[in-house]
Amino acid sequence: MAMTIMEMIKNNKIIELSEYLQEKNSVDIAKNMMYLEPCDLILVFRILQKDTAAEVFSYLKQESQQYIVESISDDEVKEVIEKLFLDDTVDFIEELPANVVKKVIRNTSPQKREFINQFLKYKECSAGSIMTIEFVDLKEEMTVKEAIEHTRKTGVNKETIDTCFVIDKYRRLKGILPIKSLILSKEDELIENIMDNSSVYAKTSEDQERIAYLFKEYDLVSMAVVDNEERLVGIITIDDVVDIIEQENTEDFQKMAAMEPTDEPYLKTSVFTLAKHRVVWLLVLMISAMVTGSIIQQFEDVLQSVVILASFIPMLMDTGGNAGSQSSTLIIRGLALGDIKIKDYLKVMTKEFRVSLIVATVLSVVNFLRLYLLQKVDIMVCLTVCGSLFFTVIIAKIVGGILPIIAKKLKCDPAIMASPLITTIVDAFALMVYFTLAKLFLGI
Amino acid sequence: MAMTIMEMIKNNKIIELSEYLQEKNSVDIAKNMMYLEPCDLILVFRILQKDTAAEVFSYLKQESQQYIVESISDDEVKEVIEKLFLDDTVDFIEELPANVVKKVIRNTSPQKREFINQFLKYKECSAGSIMTIEFVDLKEEMTVKEAIEHTRKTGVNKETIDTCFVIDKYRRLKGILPIKSLILSKEDELIENIMDNSSVYAKTSEDQERIAYLFKEYDLVSMAVVDNEERLVGIITIDDVVDIIEQENTEDFQKMAAMEPTDEPYLKTSVFTLAKHRVVWLLVLMISAMVTGSIIQQFEDVLQSVVILASFIPMLMDTGGNAGSQSSTLIIRGLALGDIKIKDYLKVMTKEFRVSLIVATVLSVVNFLRLYLLQKVDIMVCLTVCGSLFFTVIIAKIVGGILPIIAKKLKCDPAIMASPLITTIVDAFALMVYFTLAKLFLGI
Known part of the structure; x- marks a missing residue:
């Protein structure tokens, strides 16, 4: 479509273009205007019928909106602004640099200007900030x-x-x-x-x-x-609510992957901002992983005598972490959708305990058979590894199930509180069980 | 509200109850009917006005719907089914046991019966399976x-x-x-x-x-x-589409936490089903974590001579995993929302590389200062650990950024393909760099 528009402009077929655009959906027109040269953008915008123009305008990217407002006359700005719905006007003004805001405000009727000022005062993410006033x-x-x-x-x-x-x-x-x-x-x-x-x-x-x-x-x-x-x-x-639902989901995905949430699209975010959003949590988690390191240091003697034990540490920690994050993800999502309430904590713990018994048994047995029969590992080492695996999975699932609920009860965000803590708790527990069992079974 | 309803039934205030229910929203009535005794449920259902009854019915849980259909007369079933929208009827029939389906179908007009049969044939999750036929x-x-x-x-x-x-x-x-x-x-x-x-x-x-x-x-x-x-x-x-959006998001959350996706609410899912959905991926991941174990086994001599190296393995692996999952989450989400396309792979790789340079530098420097100044670790060990950390973070971010795009290109689901693979790749890489640097710097 962008090609067709450019073609028509190049060949000076303005009337054909006008007719062509009348057939098209405003969302599609806006999407394709992105690919036009700045002066073509203005030309197409001027060709659009007045009513369509305001609608297309509301779907344009912020840079294009700003460019149009800077380029067109005061009278034209007035026309667009009067036809724009208030919620779209406010969204658009919020992103503009001060000099362009002035041009917009100058061309807004006093009544609408008052509304805009009032709307800009509503707290971000409140009902006031997302509502509009055009209703019957x-x-x-x-x-x-x-x-x-x-x-x-x-x-x-x-x-x-x-x-x-x-x-x-x-x-x-x-x-x-x-x-x-x-x-x-x-x-x-x-x-x-x-x-x-x-x-x-x-x-x-x-x-x-x-x-x-x-x-x-x-x-x-x-x-x-x-x-x-x-x-x-x-x-x-509802159209604004659908955007909010996706925005809240995006934030939860980001928080659960240990990032500061943002609703900026990835490709539009600067490298520095991306790095800033990620490095804080990575630092926190890196330092908390030191806990695990110091546990290993305490049991240096055990490792020194049976060095093969070190090779099972990654498997134990990974499986514990995965088992825990499965549970926490389900509970965090259940809390977010309202399927699970804080008062269900006993049900969740019982359920996770029963699920973990099945899962832990399957994993330990498979692991035992693999180590003992295929890798011919010493039977006491097998028992140490699989015993630790069994207890780690159980603890991981119970901690993963209950931590999001505790977070919610403490009025913290379950998504951001639970994930990082779980890894640290589960890792530390897994290693302690591992080395204790090793001492017991291997008599070190 | 459930209390008020029970109270009114107990005191035989049926007319008051009928008036009370007329004031209430169908969704709320349905929600509160869940708490009623079976015979009270039927009573309340019969008190509802015909139009409201069908609407309330469509919001009831499946068990209540089934119980009502089993309890009421054929004529009453007929009335409800004729007032129900076709999409709700189909959803409801799909969940019923065969004997109840018979009662419903027996009481459905031939025309609607034909539509139902046709609708049941549409593939699950297709437009046909979610549409309705009641339009002007x-x-x-x-x-x-x-x-x-x-x-x-x-x-x-x-x-x-x-x-x-x-x-x-x-x-x-x-x-x-x-x-x-x-x-x-x-x-x-x-x-x-x-x-x-x-x-x-x-x-x-x-x-x-x-x-x-x-x-x-x-x-x-x-x-x-x-x-x-x-x-x-x-x-x-749109109301059905909002449900679909949430369902698709729930599935992505589950897949990214290495589970088979389901849209069954947690508290309603049996322990066995939950265990089944989780154990397969845990087994796959457990076995792939063995790769990491075998790398450690190959470098047993290095660990044997400098056993303190073992204590940094968890920190290295965790940080690598976290760095990678930050990137993969952003890209998976971007792909799902359409913000990122397959053709953006070069942009993504460049961006992740630049972000990773900043993040890796910050993490390595902080870690070096901590180890060298606070924990007085030998400087060559510090250099080994921080050097490995630096390269691990860079590789983790690039792999995390590009794997979801490759999955999408291969027509696999980015959410389910990327997360598990990333951990294994990053872990293996981290350990190889770690031991190679150790040999180099520590001259083992």
Whole structure:
């Protein structure tokens, strides 16, 4: 598509291009505008119909948005900004350098400017920061006919009319009304009789993770946001919530791999930032791995007399670590999705203990057969290795199961607290059991 | 809420209970019905209004659904099934034992029965298996007024009317029409002039991961599904896609922690199943860790003469593993979200190399200072350890960055292929560098 656009520009087929773009989806147009030369970008943006232009603009990368705002006239900026939804405007302004912000603000109507200022004040990741104000509001005492009229009149610039929001004269939220109920009800029915007053809503200060949970739990497509006086101030729509869900998941993946979380795409992040996000946890984990080293040093005499014991240390530690992270991952994910609650800690421990008995037995037996029959290792060394393996897996699974719950109980993030600690605890335990059993079985 | 319901039943306040339930959200009613005794469950289900009953039913746990179907009369089953959306009916039937399925099928209209049979044939995780057939279909030649009439008449039992789907006389998909355009357009406007024919749609065989990607990319709330002849056969709605997104994420978390993926909630999964999902990968990893062991065995003479070297093995291996999994996690996630493509492999390798230079330098220097100044370790041993650490981190990051891309290129799942391999490769490499440097620096 980018090729076609360039081709048309090169051949000066501007009218054809305009027609071609009218057929295309705004998301695709935005995606392909990325590949254009700066002056072609401006040309294509100007060719777009006014309504489409604002929509395409909201899907552009930040650099392109900024370049366009810097290049077009004040009147054009005004037009785009007035057509942009407030949540998109705020997202866009937040990323701009100060001089460009000035140009945008200068071309924004006083009312919208006030809203923008108010929105910029909401805490990051709060309901207030992700909501928008373009919604259809109805009154309880309207009839269906009046409500449809009102929707027709005010709906054009709303982000969604799939759900309407019913308020009283103090703008307090009374209920919601899916457009389906409105269309399917009799014309003289009163809104208050057909609205749904059992819908869930959020305060502006609510965390976005909680919002995402409510959307999933109640299968919502939009949600009302109220201020401290229960007045309706905005709505959150599912498309933004889907982004939040993916963002929260990305953060959990990063935390569980011992990194500081960021929602910046990898290829856009600078080498220095990437290094900074990784080095802190690597340092912490490196230093905590020294604990394991000092345990080995304490048992230097054991290693000195049976040096083959050293060769099983990696296997023991790796298996313990893997067994533990399997458990912690399941529990961390269960906690994040709400499948597992803090009060389930006994159930989790019992379950992990029973699972670990099966897993530990299988692993130890396989290992024993391999070492004794295939590698002809001394039977007492085999018993030492497999005995340690057995206990290590059990401890790893129980620690892996319970640590995320303890973290959650202490109001820490299970993802970031559990993973690093587990390795250290399991490693230390594995080595202590190993050397103790070695002393016992091998009589060192 | 469950307490209130039980209280009301105990005190025989059935009418009050009925009024109370009318005020409540279906999702909440379903959640709280879980805590009721079986006979109370049936009682509450019968008290619910017909429309609400089917909705509540679709949110109940499978055991409760089954118990209700077994307990109520054929006529009652008929009523619930006819009101249930097809996708919910299919999900529910798939989980039932054969005798209960018979009762359901017996009470299903021939037409719906045919749809159910057809739906059960779609491959799991395909667009066909997640779509539903309750949508509003319009014709291109209708006027807005006719279309609104048609929607009014046929919309009652549709899952959504937020988007209508426009078809020709062969039922081929021509475009979509958001209800917003319908409401806001003039009454005599033709549908073909206002419909959107640039919308994205899917084939029945399309994988759900791709569907989720399209919903995210194009900010959709619903999507048309067509058969091989481009005929509209169903729609997919955003609430099901949100579930799919979470399910795909859960699977990636599990695969990256070396488990066979499952979307069964942890507390509902049997101990045996949990053990089975975990033990295979633990066995594979245990056996591959033996490679590391055999490297140590080859260098037994080195360890024998400088036994303190053994105590740094855990730190080296852990740090290498952590450094590698940081990189692989970022790349796996980037590939999953579409931020990183296979063709970016050179960019990724260069970036990881540059990041690893910074990280490796910081880690080695800190480690050197700690060992030499605080623990007074022999300087040649310090150089051996820190030199190995430096190279291990660099290799770990490059391998961690490139392996997921290679897996993707080979059409393997990056999440399941990359993590286990990385540990083994990095461990083996770390030990070889370590012992080689030891021989060099310590002259063994």
